[in-house]
Amino acid sequence: MAVINRIAGFAEEMAAWRRHLHAHPELGFECHETAAYVVERLREFGINGIETGIATSGVVAVIEGQGEGPTIGLRADMDALPIDETTGAIWASETPGVMHACGHDGHTTMLLGAAKYLAETRNFKGRVALIFQPAEEGPGGGRVMVEEGILDRYDISEVYALHTLPGVEAGGFFTCPGPIMAAVDTFHIDIQGCGGHGAYPQDTRDPVVAAVGMVQAIQTIVSRNHYTLDELVVSVTQIHTGSAENIVPDTAYINGTIRSFDKDVQQMVWARLREIVEGQATSYGVSAELRIDQGYPATVNDPGRVTFAAEVARDVAGEAPVVTDRSREMGAEDFSYMLNERPGAYLFLGQGDAAGLHHPGFDFNDAVAPVGASFFARLVERAQPVA
Template identity: 70%
Template sequence: MPVINRIADFADDMKTWRRHLHAHPELQFDCHNTAAFVVARLKDFGVDEIHEGIATSGVVAIINGQGDGPTIGLRADMDALPMQEETGLPHASTVPGKMHACGHDGHTTMLLGAARYLAETRNFSGRVALIFQPAEEGGGGAGVMVEEGALDRFEIAQVYALHNVPGLPVGQFQTVPGPIMAAVDTFYIHVKGRGGHGAYPQDTIDPLIAAVGMVQAIQTIISRNHDGRKDLVVSVTQIHSGSADNIIPETAFINGTVRSFDKDVQALVMERLEAIVMGQAASYGVSVEYRYEKGYPATVNDPEKTQFAAEVAQEVAGEAGVNIAQIPEMGAEDFAYFLEERPGAYLFVGNGDTAGLHNTKFDFDDETASAGASFFARIVERAQPVA
């Protein structure tokens, strides 16, 4: 079964919605105008319930099917990125310094397309909860929705999400059981020594030497402490210090990111990082302020739900159009918070030969919307068939 015919019928409407959203991007939790647009369309479709103001600007809409049954959740993120668009397209961002460079305008459109179809046909039992989420790009809007009790409030039993991916042919899908996206953590190291004249280093305590020692020692976490059979990235991404060639500075700053899938690996990194920083500080005679911040957890697909989702995707894209052995990504995704609480799956859908994500020349391919909306619609019909 390819793209659902009824969804194909209103593909032009989806293109109009998507391009409106693209031209009017909003950041993080401040997605109020986007949410208002979503709510207006949902009212047009005749959904049964609309709940606003969740996680500040999030929306959950309910569509009742035929007869009793559980509730299945479908999620789309709504927020854009703080970037200046350089596509030159007629529907380019009208807001300076903001653009939909990750395709969340397309994700919202796919879920709106599924909502229209499901509200018309209601060929399922129980209920579907349509989750329009703010603040995926920092802020962890999914986590806030979970904290506010959205999954419990709407009795969501399982949950699914899609993300477009450039480079994969339009309408093809890929996913993997188990971890699919990494946990993302950040570390901050402020080193303080005693500054002075570069000609008299004996009168100083050089924070640069200490910082260099810390950065070199941090590399040993992967090479000497970590089990190489488990994925891990530890990257130092910033070192800042100094102001002139003849001044030994007072301070230095180190910043970096940690990506992992396994909580034991994450714990190992946290332990070793602190030990290295404090040990190096003592050996060089500097003081440090050290902070490790846990970010989004790993996005872990439920194996059974992933297999089911892949079978549904095959109905849309054909068997050859679905890869269920995707290599896990070291990027992060706050849908992880939903999957920590409920079984479900996160899948990628092809966006064709476009610029990469988080690129100033990126644009969502409108042909992708019909495939994504069809997947969302069919997963509801398959998961909760009419008795």
């Protein structure tokens, strides 16, 4: 791995940062201790342009380069997941029921490593804005940071982010132009029937049968209403109804997820859901209400920035692969809100053999942290070179 020598020199220090963060995970917007730790490190590096409390606990720190130039944004997420850890590591979570199972401790560490190097060298024009974001796993800290104006306030012209990826070669980079992560929406269907005795169904308006009909019809959206090559997932994940074998209930509830990349496909799914719910409710003599919670939009990479980021990745990956035609993911990511406002790129960084993301046995591979930090640093130096 052709990491920057200076960054390789403080790799053990980075591992110590990461393990501290791993042992002290926080959820959602409440990443206050994590943010305080980040700010303490930034001040040690001589970085004074720091804003805190964005999106509750987010941090933006600015490093001034040499002379006038644009501002490039680098983002790392800080929050953990509500999972009981099973790694058995010395640095395992000290907070019951909470752990870094998605590598955000590593993401924060890689950005801190880049910050340390860039603050020492300042071998770039313009500025770099370091974005430490809460609540990627939950309500969408990326959206809130954008709404609170960080992109405009710091005049950020383009944005980049890394995400660790287990199961592929350590230190390799994997990305693609255009959509790389899906939009995610959640649907809820509340069915109101009329219950009664299970022995006399003719006296009821059965919400169970209506729910089954709706679920069966929902399966046809993917199989019959969209073009096969447009990736789409519509999954029913919950059905709740009934209380006993001899009672027809009054109500039923259906819940599920929609994953899509194209806005027209997304709108088609919403329309078909409305038609199915209304039509099935009428046919079974019940009433039904559909609610759709629109979640993160699709994460869409700028093709030109992907080409540039891949060139930088090849500088630091050494013998590890740099893949620019990776298949897109049905998972979702709130970095999408930043990419909706500014061109940029989102890349995966290979973790090597490890437990999967969101698994209680997952632990970030400290050996790849200098690779990610070198990528961020070289990205800034090549995007905004000093004449």
